[in-house]
Amino acid sequence: DTAVSQTPKYLVTQMGNDKSIKCEQNLGHDTMYWYKQDSKKFLKIMFSYNNKELIINETVPNRFSPKSPDKAHLNLHINSLELGDSAVYFCASSDRDNSPLHFGNGTRLTVT
Amino acid sequence: GQSLEQPSEVTAVEGAIVQINCTYQTSGFYGLSWYQQHDGGAPTFLSYNALDGLEETGRFSSFLSRSDSYGYLLLQELQMKDSASYFCAVTYSSASKIIFGSGTRLSIRP
Numbered sequence: 001d002t003a004v005s006q007t008p009k010y011l012v013t014q015m016g017n018d019k020s021i022k023c024e025q026n027l028g029h030d031t032m033y034w035y036k037q038d039s040k041k042f043l044k045i046m047f048s049y050n051n052k053e054l055i056i057n058e059t060v061p062n063r064f065s066p067k068s069p070d071k072a073h074l075n076l077h078i079n080s081l082e083l084g085d086s087a088v089y090f091c092a093s094s095d096r097d098n099s100p101l102h103f104g105n106g107t108r109l110t111v112t
Numbered sequence: 113g114q115s116l117e118q119p120s121e122v123t124a125v126e127g128a129i130v131q132i133n134c135t136y137q138t139s140g141f142y143g144l145s146w147y148q149q150h151d152g153g154a155p156t157f158l159s160y161n162a163l164d165g166l167e168e169t170g171r172f173s174s175f176l177s178r179s180d181s182y183g184y185l186l187l188q189e190l191q192m193k194d195s196a197s198y199f200c201a202v203t204y205s206s207a208s209k210i211i212f213g214s215g216t217r218l219s220i221r222p
Contacts, residue, residue: 033210035212040214041149041197041214041215041217042212042214042215043155043199043212043215044212045209045210045211045212048209056209090154090155100145100157101145101157101201101210102157103154103155103156104154105153105154106154
C-alpha cells in the first residue's frame with residue numbers, strides 16, 4: 001500500500017531515556033515533516049525536510065534530532081526524555097509546496 | 113505573526129448544515145487547507161483554497177476571503193460519522209511551512 005508509515009505506534013518510556021521514531025513514505029514525495037500533537041490536540045510543526053535537507057526547525061529543543069538518510073525516510077531521535085515530551089508525534093509528507101499533507105498514523109509517546 | 117483562530121467546539125444535529133470559521137494572520141499567507149481528524153486517528157486532507165471563493169467537494173465546501181483573512185468549512189447533510197475534529201491550516205510562503213489552528217471539535221446529535 002502507498003502510505004506514510006511510522007513506528008512504533010506506542011512508546012512508553014521513563015524520563016531521561018533516549019528513543020527514536022521512524023518514518024517512511026513510499027509516495028515519492030520530496031518533503032517530509034514532523035508534527036507534535038499535545039493533549040489539547042494542538043498540532044505544532046517541529047521540522048520539515050525537503051529532499052533530505054532541513055528546511056524548518058521550529059525552535060524545538062536540541063534534544064530532538066531529526067535525520068533523513070534519503071528523501072523517503074525521516075526519523076526522529078529524542079534524547080533525555082522529559083515528561084512534557086508526552087504527546088502524539090505525526091510524520092507527514094507532501095510532494096511539493098502547497099500540496100496536501102499525508103500523515104502517518106502517529107506515535108503515542110508516554111514519558112513516565 | 114502566524115496564528116490561526118477557530119472555535120473550539122461546535123454541536124449540530126444529524127442532517128443539518130454547519131459552518132466552521134477560521135481567521136488567520138496574513139503575514140506570508142499562501143493558502144488555506146482543512147483537515148479532518150477522528151479520535152485516535154491521523155489528520156486527513158479535506159480541501160485547499162488559494163484564491164477567493166468557494167470550493168465544493170461533495171457534502172463539504174470550503175471558502176476563502178483573502179481580503180478578510182477568513183475562511184470557513186461548510187458541512188452539509190451531516191452524518192454521525194462526521195463527528196471529528198476539524199483543523200484549518202495555513203501554508204505560508206516560507207518553504208514547506210504549514211501551520212495548524214487549534215482545531216474545532218464537531219459533535220453531532222441524532
